Amino acid sequence: MTDSLAIVGAGAAGAGAAYALRDSDVDVTIFEKSRGVCGRAATRRKEGCRYDHGANYIKDADGRTTDLLSELGEDGLVDIEEPVWTFDAAGQLSEGDGDRDAHKWTWEDGITQLAKRLLAQTDVHVDQPTRIESVERGDHWHLTDTDGETHGPFDSLLLTPPAPQTAALLAESKWNDERLPALIEAVGAVSYRTIRTYVLDYGFELDVPYYALVNTDKNHAVGWLSREECKPGHVPDGETLLVVQMSPDWSTDHYDDPLDESAPTVAQMVAELLDDERLSDPEWVDDQGWRYALPDDGAVDDVIRSAEDERLYFAGDWVVGDARVHAALWNGIETGERIGESLRGD
Ligand SMILES: Cc1cc2nc3c(=O)[nH]c(=O)nc-3n(C[C@H](O)[C@H](O)[C@H](O)COP(=O)(O)OP(=O)(O)OC[C@H]3O[C@@H](n4cnc5c(N)ncnc54)[C@H](O)[C@@H]3O)c2cc1C
Structure with a gap:
């Protein structure tokens, strides 16, 4: 049977995770609350102008980002x-x-081209605009949106909203696990x-x-x-x-x-x-x-990694404590690779 993954959020981290799984057998669905993709790396059009009104540009911190952006296609790259x-x-x-x-x-x-081009390399389904309100763990993960619709079952779940929104999702979750309070506290502590x-x-x-x-x-x-x-x-x-x-x-x-x-x-x-x-x-x-x-900082790594045996993952700039598009992107890619390995049983 095909393994399945639900990703909440189509920002750099969520799109990066989906991209990392592009050649795998994992069936990926992204739930995104807004009509566009790329989250805080946002672009708007008005009065004949186009402007990046969140993140201004992507830095090339260590060379691999430039290589990846080139691989995604150099046409229109600035x-x-x-x-x-x-x-x-x-x-x-x-x-x-x-x-x-x-x-x-x-x-x-x-700058929204980043997520658009990453996702174009995949066959993931982006379910939008769908705001996830709570998650539930039984044998699998289920997600409920603000219209009351339930989505699932999924083998794995990856949460990528900013930490306060992720903490709110965890607080609404139906997951009987003694680690949950520590998890909510660790994620909610990111300022x-x-x-x-x-x-x-x-x-x-x-x-x-x-x-x-x-x-x-x-x-x-x-x-x-x-x-x-x-x-x-x-x-x-x-x-x-x-x-x-x-x-x-x-x-x-x-x-x-x-x-x-x-x-x-x-x-x-x-x-x-x-x-x-x-x-x-x-x-x-x-x-x-x-x-x-x-x-301002990152969440405590071993606390948020502790949920991975229940196939609950986190990714985003707040996970690595670096408020940068490339940091979110690579954290998403690395998390996606880890999810792929876990589902393959490596
Ligand atoms: C004004 C501003 C300027 C910046 N300038 C730069 C810059 O010049 N260079 C740089 O590298 N970085 C910059 N940054 C930081 C950069 O934008 C972020 O670090 C990066 O985009 C974070 O990506 P992410 O995927 O972790 O999170 P996000 O981009 O926040 O993605 C999370 C996604 O989850 C979605 N979501 C949230 N809650 C739910 C829910 N309940 N259900 C469904 N979907 C949900 C959101 O809509 C969003 O699309 C800037 C940020 C801002 C705000």
Whole structure:
């Protein structure tokens, strides 16, 4: 009989796990709550523009990521050429260090291509939009969604939502196992920084030598600012589209402020930072709140690995404690490989 795996979440980790099992006999189903794929590595289209409003690009930490992205197809693959500069709390700009100028990957069609291209190599079924609310362990795993529909049975289960959402799923689970409270505590203990992203569009070009500015002393209300027009295919000629990520403190304080009230404040900060008064008056604005943007640390490895004998697995940036797309991707791939080995009985 074919082994089956349910994956909750089609982000880099979930798609990576499915990709790792592409040549196996495992029958994989992904449940994803949103209409798109790639999670926090997100792309939106508006007013003729395309912008990555979550993760900005994929870093090539150790060479293997670049190899994998090339294998997925080089058409439309973008390596952002312009450098990342830095700024401090006083708004003083400085040229960045070399490390920030390593490969910066995305695609003309947006960073969601990562999950799309990984999944295109598989025959997994992505069930979406389906939000899983609880999981149940009997002889197999069953999942229940927010419409009350039950899915299963599955031999193995892989959970990839951000840690607080994974902890909530575990808290709702029907699984009679003495390890469950420790598991919920370990996963729930991972803390996160919140980021509110603002998107500011202008009908003119900006003549600056950098792709992005990052606040290195973490004392400015603006944490990151980047020029989406440095990515081919994202912004029409003659326009500027700034992706502005506010600091965790500012984002938490202003998370629910209406866009039309908070965007002028953000635009004014950007105009001052870049010393260009035109930037205080964007043509149009957009935003996205990321409550669980960046995990601060990882979950205790041996606690979360302890459930693997019941064929319950976890993957994602929070598992490795590195808030990066490539970290989530490789953690997903390695977890997928481990699931394949376990189901084969290796
Ligand atoms: C604003 C911002 C900027 C960033 N910038 C960068 C950057 O420049 N470079 C970089 O490398 N990283 C960056 N990151 C971090 C990067 O986006 C993450 O580390 C990475 O995308 C995490 O992938 P993941 O698969 O672990 O989780 P996610 O991408 O969060 O995927 C989890 C998936 O699970 C789904 N899900 C959650 N709950 C349920 C449920 N109950 N049922 C069904 N589906 C569910 C979600 O919809 C999501 O698709 C940034 C993140 C943010 C928010």
